[in-house]
Amino acid sequence: MTAELLAAVRAAFDAVGAARPFLAEWPEMGPLRDVQPASLPVCQWLSTMGTAGIVGILRAAAPSLRWQQTYGVGDFGADFLQGYGWAEFIGLRGPYPSTQIACGVLLLGPHITYPAHAHAAEEVYVPIFGQAEWQQGDGPFAPVPVGQPIHHAPWVPHAMRVGAEPLAALYLWRGGDLAAKSVILGA
Numbered sequence: 001m002t003a004e005l006l007a008a009v010r011a012a013f014d015a016v017g018a019a020r021p022f023l024a025e026w027p028e029m030g031p032l033r034d035v036q037p038a039s040l041p042v043c044q045w046l047s048t049m050g051t052a053g054i055v056g057i058l059r060a061a062a063p064s065l066r067w068q069q070t071y072g073v074g075d076f077g078a079d080f081l082q083g084y085g086w087a088e089f090i091g092l093r094g095p096y097p098s099t100q101i102a103c104g105v106l107l108l109g110p111h112i113t114y115p116a117h118a119h120a121a122e123e124v125y126v127p128i129f130g131q132a133e134w135q136q137g138d139g140p141f142a143p144v145p146v147g148q149p150i151h152h153a154p155w156v157p158h159a160m161r162v163g164a165e166p167l168a169a170l171y172l173w174r175g176g177d178l179a180a181k182s183v184i185l186g187a
């Protein structure tokens, strides 16, 4: 985890109105937590995302990040786990400690569907690569381009469908248990 990546993540959220209350809790830079790097199968897709901008910075930092999964094979099956993972930058587990917000990046591989789930935390996503389809509640799946924020109020069900290109999306969490596993609503 590099200061360059953290600065780029912060800049990506600075222009997002819905992120303002989260950014008010952005941690002061103190000692970093020592986090052991770990990779996942989904990390293979980073190399297909080019080297421009924040994606390039993320790619360079990726080997130093701890890529993790909240779900097991019994949740959405083994194929999902081959194309799913996240790395936390800020929070209860990431290198930058915070008890108020979590911030990281979610990766989903091509043709992965992340079924409907919900959590107590309020959430803001900003896609940085790929154009997945996103759904909230009973609404339609709608494509969300890179840079367009998505806001989930607490406990609003949401789902994602990824097409031919993988997805990388920055996230912010605020409220509730910042390390909670989501409640699964559809599979």
Ligand SMILES: [Fe+2]
Pocket (backbone or CB within 6 Å): 119, 123, 152, 158
């Ligand atoms: Fe979520």
